Amino acid sequence: xxxxxxxxxxxxxxxxxxxxxxxxxxxxxxxxxxxxxxxxxxxxxxxxxxxxxxxxxxxxxxxxxxxxxxxxxxxxxxxxxxxxxxxxxxxxxxxxxxxxxxxxxxxxxxxxxxxxxxxxxxxxxxxxxxxxxxxxxxxxxxxxxxxxxxxxx
Amino acid sequence: xxxxxxxxxxxxxxxxxxxxxxxxxxxxxxxxxxxxxxxxxxxxxxxxxxxxxxxxxxxxxxxxxxxxxxxxxxxxxx
Numbered sequence: 001x002x003x004x005x006x007x008x009x010x011x012x013x014x015x016x017x018x019x020x021x022x023x024x025x026x027x028x029x030x031x032x033x034x035x036x037x038x039x040x041x042x043x044x045x046x047x048x049x050x051x052x053x054x055x056x057x058x059x060x061x062x063x064x065x066x067x068x069x070x071x072x073x074x075x076x077x078x079x080x081x082x083x084x085x086x087x088x089x090x091x092x093x094x095x096x097x098x099x100x101x102x103x104x105x106x107x108x109x110x111x112x113x114x115x116x117x118x119x120x121x122x123x124x125x126x127x128x129x130x131x132x133x134x135x136x137x138x139x140x141x142x143x144x145x146x147x148x149x150x151x152x153x
Numbered sequence: 154x155x156x157x158x159x160x161x162x163x164x165x166x167x168x169x170x171x172x173x174x175x176x177x178x179x180x181x182x183x184x185x186x187x188x189x190x191x192x193x194x195x196x197x198x199x200x201x202x203x204x205x206x207x208x209x210x211x212x213x214x215x216x217x218x219x220x221x222x223x224x225x226x227x228x229x230x231x
Contacts, residue, residue: 081205097223125221128229130228136223142214142217
C-alpha cells in the first residue's frame with residue numbers, strides 16, 4: 001500500500017456533468033488538505049461516494065497529533081487558471097506550526113462543505129515527514145498542485 | 154561561499170518577492186470578496202485577472218517540484 005498522486009475522475013465528471021457538483025476549487029473557506037500516512041492506497045477510479053474525505057480508503061490513516069486538527073488545513077488564495085491550454089490549480093503553501101506529526105506521506109485535497117466531502121486530488125509528498133513541536137510546510141511547486149493539459153498534441 | 158553582502162542581497166530579493174506575492178494574494182482576496190458581494194461579468198473578470206497575476210508570480214517565485222520544509226524531517230516508513 002502506498003500513496004500516489006492523482007485526480008479523482010468521478011469527482012471531475014460530477015463537477016462537469018449534469019449533477020453540477022459544486023467543487024468550487026477557488027473557495028477561500030472550503031478547500032482543505034488533509035494529511036495521510038503511507039498506509040493508504042488511493043483508488044482514483046473510486047465512485048463519488050468513496051472519492052471523499054472520511055469515506056472509502058480515506059476513512060482511516062489520517063495523521064494525528066498536537067498542532068494538527070482532523071480534516072487538515074484550509075487552502076487559501078486558491079487559483080484556477082488557464083495558460084497555453086493548460087489548466088492549473090494552485091494555492092498558497094499550507095503549513096502546520098507547533099505541530100507534532102508522525103509519518104505524513106500524502107495530502108488529500110477536498111471540499112469540506114460538500115456531502116460527501118468530495119476529493120479533487122491526492123498529492124504524494126515523496127517521503128514520510130514528521131515534526132516535533134515544529135512546522136510542517138508544504139511548498140507547492142512552480143507548476144501548482146495540478147496541471148491538466150486541455151489541448152494535448 | 155557568498156559574501157555577507159551577496160547574502161544580504163539574496164535575502165532582500167527574497168523579501169521583495171514575498172512582499173510582491175503577499176500583495177497579489179490580497180488583490181485576489183479582494184476580487185473574490187467583491188465578486189461574492191456583487192456577482193457580475195466585471196467582478197468575475199477581476200477575479201480571473203487577479204488569479205492569473207498571482208499564478209504568474211508564483212510560477213516565477215517557486216522552485217520546480219513540490220517539497221516539504223519548515224522543521225519537518227523524513228521518517229522511515231513502516
